[in-house]
Amino acid sequence: SSKYVLSQMHPMWQGPLVVPGGDRQSPIDIAVRKTVFDSELKPLVATYDPQTCQQIWNNGYSFLVEYDDTTDKNTLKGGPLKDKFRLCQFHFHWGESNDWGSEHTVDRRLFPAELHLVHWNSDRYTLFEEAVMEENGLAVIGVFLKVGKRHEGLQKLVDALPAIRHKDSIVEFNRFDPGCLLPANIDDYWTYHGSLTTPPLTESVSWIVMKQHIEVSHDQLAVFRSLLFTSAEEVQKSMVNNFRVQQPLRGRTVRSSFT
Numbered sequence: 001s002s003k004y005v006l007s008q009m010h011p012m013w014q015g016p017l018v019v020p021g022g023d024r025q026s027p028i029d030i031a032v033r034k035t036v037f038d039s040e041l042k043p044l045v046a047t048y049d050p051q052t053c054q055q056i057w058n059n060g061y062s063f064l065v066e067y068d069d070t071t072d073k074n075t076l077k078g079g080p081l082k083d084k085f086r087l088c089q090f091h092f093h094w095g096e097s098n099d100w101g102s103e104h105t106v107d108r109r110l111f112p113a114e115l116h117l118v119h120w121n122s123d124r125y126t127l128f129e130e131a132v133m134e135e136n137g138l139a140v141i142g143v144f145l146k147v148g149k150r151h152e153g154l155q156k157l158v159d160a161l162p163a164i165r166h167k168d169s170i171v172e173f174n175r176f177d178p179g180c181l182l183p184a185n186i187d188d189y190w191t192y193h194g195s196l197t198t199p200p201l202t203e204s205v206s207w208i209v210m211k212q213h214i215e216v217s218h219d220q221l222a223v224f225r226s227l228l229f230t231s232a233e234e235v236q237k238s239m240v241n242n243f244r245v246q247q248p249l250r251g252r253t254v255r256s257s258f259t
């Protein structure tokens, strides 16, 4: 049965959204004490080619760094995944202040921002658009951001943001290694079955949320907040608080790859 999901997460969404089923929605709170260690979970193997980076653009919701996903150049396998997945894009969610902004929470703790690396199952499907509708179609790696020392690898991205301040603006972006945004330790993660956190909210995501966060500077995060939800003709609205609120667990188990 499909349930109505009120669009609490963002004023931009008008009226209730119908989602298929609605009992595998994301994000969620990860109650650490209730996670279950699974010794069968393998280490994650992420192989990314910085040369396949194509463009960075403001989609009116976040900014996306998109990769050429027509070949198996950027793959994710292992971890909870049975198949091989292809990176298509990564993006972030953040708040208007450093006190909130992440989508997932850990024991209700909010982080100032969260990175999502979006992959689709290239063993079973030929396009993202196909995979996004399927139960085992997507794998998204979530990485929490904390405010601290400057992230040298992120700076190249930050320097490109003023050029895509408005919705639908896009610039060519080449040579960016998404691997530089992963924490040192990618063996410790939580994993559960969920959904996209923005429309179409389809329940096709194997979530892999890293236990270890990365650090970015206050100034780097401030540049995220200088982006706009709006296009050049509209009244300006700062791109902040582009996160969805935590959704009910509905009996799901969150597994951990570590004790």
Ligand SMILES: NS(=O)(=O)c1ccc(NC(=O)NCCO)cc1
Pocket (backbone or CB within 6 Å): 064, 089, 116, 118, 128, 140, 195, 196, 197, 198, 199, 200
């Ligand atoms: N926030 S999230 O759950 O990681 C997410 C990822 C991809 C999408 N959609 C998507 O990638 N659409 C096609 C090309 O951008 C929506 C939400």
Ligand SMILES: [Zn+2]
Pocket (backbone or CB within 6 Å): 091, 092, 093, 116, 197
């Ligand atoms: Zn996201």
